[in-house]
Amino acid sequence: MTDLTARTLQGSELDDYFDVFRAAFLLDDELLHFRGVLDAGRSHGVFDGDELIGVASRLAPRLALPGGTSAPLAAVTAVGVKPGHRRRGVLTRLMRAQLHSLHEDGGAPVAALYASEGAIYGRFGYAVGTYEAKLSVPGKTPFKSTVDIDPRPVRELGREAALEFVHRFYPTVERDHAGRLSRDDSAWEVRVAADRPGDAGEGKPRFAVHPDGYAIYRPEKGWNDRGPDFKLHVQELVAATPRAYAALWRYLLDVDFAGEVRWDKAAVDEPVVHLLANPRTAGRRVVDGLWLRLVDLDRALRARTYSAPLDTVLEVTDAFCPWNAGRWRLRVDDDGNAEVTRSEDAAALDVDITDLASVYLGGNTFAGLARAGRLGDADPDALRRASRAFATDVAPHCQEGF
Numbered sequence: 001m002t003d004l005t006a007r008t009l010q011g012s013e014l015d016d017y018f019d020v021f022r023a024a025f026l027l028d029d030e031l032l033h034f035r036g037v038l039d040a041g042r043s044h045g046v047f048d049g050d051e052l053i054g055v056a057s058r059l060a061p062r063l064a065l066p067g068g069t070s071a072p073l074a075a076v077t078a079v080g081v082k083p084g085h086r087r088r089g090v091l092t093r094l095m096r097a098q099l100h101s102l103h104e105d106g107g108a109p110v111a112a113l114y115a116s117e118g119a120i121y122g123r124f125g126y127a128v129g130t131y132e133a134k135l136s137v138p139g140k141t142p143f144k145s146t147v148d149i150d151p152r153p154v155r156e157l158g159r160e161a162a163l164e165f166v167h168r169f170y171p172t173v174e175r176d177h178a179g180r181l182s183r184d185d186s187a188w189e190v191r192v193a194a195d196r197p198g199d200a201g202e203g204k205p206r207f208a209v210h211p212d213g214y215a216i217y218r219p220e221k222g223w224n225d226r227g228p229d230f231k232l233h234v235q236e237l238v239a240a241t242p243r244a245y246a247a248l249w250r251y252l253l254d255v256d257f258a259g260e261v262r263w264d265k266a267a268v269d270e271p272v273v274h275l276l277a278n279p280r281t282a283g284r285r286v287v288d289g290l291w292l293r294l295v296d297l298d299r300a301l302r303a304r305t306y307s308a309p310l311d312t313v314l315e316v317t318d319a320f321c322p323w324n325a326g327r328w329r330l331r332v333d334d335d336g337n338a339e340v341t342r343s344e345d346a347a348a349l350d351v352d353i354t355d356l357a358s359v360y361l362g363g364n365t366f367a368g369l370a371r372a373g374r375l376g377d378a379d380p381d382a383l384r385r386a387s388r389a390f391a392t393d394v395a396p397h398c399q400e401g402f
């Protein structure tokens with residue numbers, strides 16, 4: 001058997017990359033547009049002799065963090081190993097090469113991905129850091145009579161005018177929610193509002209724009225014996241004020257032909273349920289969203305701010321990135337800013353790096369992990385303080401796939 005080698009790719013190898021990716025994901029021509037956003041310098045390959053058999057890349061947006069800060073993110077994507085070469089440690093080599101290079105180069109302190117299957121990435125130190133709701137609301141569902149709707153109209157804009165508006169508007173709200181990503185032009189074109197029909201029967205994106213927000217949605221045609229029964233698939237809905245949020249939801253729910261408004265990547269605490277006269281009409285199924293990996297825990301923990309002061313010592317295990325293992329002191333001052341240093345003091349909490357990843361954005365709590373038996377015999381007071389410090393007012397939420 002030939003030796004396997006892992007390395008960063010050259011620009012001339014991106015076609016081969018895409019061939020491996022398509023073979024791994026059993027694709028025909030879907031996702032071809034995605035090729036344009038892959039950067040060879042941020043892509044790793046594993047070779048069996050001269051043959052490229054495994055690939056992993058990363059995009060480089062910034063990730064909004066609790067407290068309104070942000071940090072560079074390694075947004076890991078398009079990971080695949082050619083059928084016929086699996087379960088020989090190829091993915092393990094890719095993950096090692098990627099995480100080690102981020103650590104050695106002082107690159108993004110945090111990595112994130114959407115997992116194709118939930119059993120793959122825990123062994124590499126990833127854990128579910130955000131959740132998302134598959135939300136559905138029947139068309140024409142009434143609001144409570146007390147809902148305050150911004151009376152300025154929501155207008156459908158053509159693609160060019162709408163993109164001009166949303167490009168300007170989105171950065172003003174980007175840091176309102178931990179979990180949101182910064183976007184360059186290609187992010188809009190490829191990830192958020194690709195000008196092509198969706199993969200599951202949805203049409204091209206449409207843009208409903210209000211002075212204080214917007215919704216991007218795709219209609220899916222449908223007729224039954226009683227008439228039109230379309231579904232509107234929300235791609236994203238962003239509003240700067242509660243009144244604009246209500247106006248955009250009212251607009252979507254009232255679109256003629258729409259039997260149902262669906263949002264597959266809604267926040268788990270999506271406020272629309274508080275607008276509905278009968279909140280039970282909203283269906284919600286919660287699934288995992290972003291899987292997070294703290295590449296360098298000290299840099300990652302310093303990058304966010306915290307909800308309460310804290311002075312605690314963590315004993316950290318990290319089998320895949322050993323530079324994170326050991327004892328760390330986390331001190332948070334009254335303004336929520338953290339200092340993270342090595343420590344010799346007795347640890348108050350024993351945590352694996354996956355536990356820190358799961359609480360990092362506020363999507364899970366130390367208390368919740370302890371109730372699952374993950375934190376051993378942790379001192380209840382230390383747990384409470386840590387949970388309070390890491391807590392966030394709103395659930396972290398990433399609206400876009402990558």
Ligand SMILES: CC(=O)SCCNC(=O)CCNC(=O)[C@H](O)C(C)(C)COP(=O)(O)OP(=O)(O)OC[C@H]1O[C@@H](n2cnc3c(N)ncnc32)[C@H](O)[C@@H]1OP(=O)(O)O
Nearest residue numbers: 024077078079080081086087088089090091092113116119
């Ligand atoms: C961010 C993203 O892009 S997510 C998309 C990931 N890609 C895909 O799902 C495409 C289809 N699948 C594949 O390409 C491959 O099967 C991969 C990438 C999932 C795994 O690649 P492999 O080279 O086979 O993984 P590797 O041999 O390094 O496995 C490492 C460990 O993970 C386990 N593992 C690998 N894939 C899976 C899986 N799908 N489910 C459960 N365990 C898995 C292996 O059994 C092995 O366990 P061990 O350490 O206990 O022996």
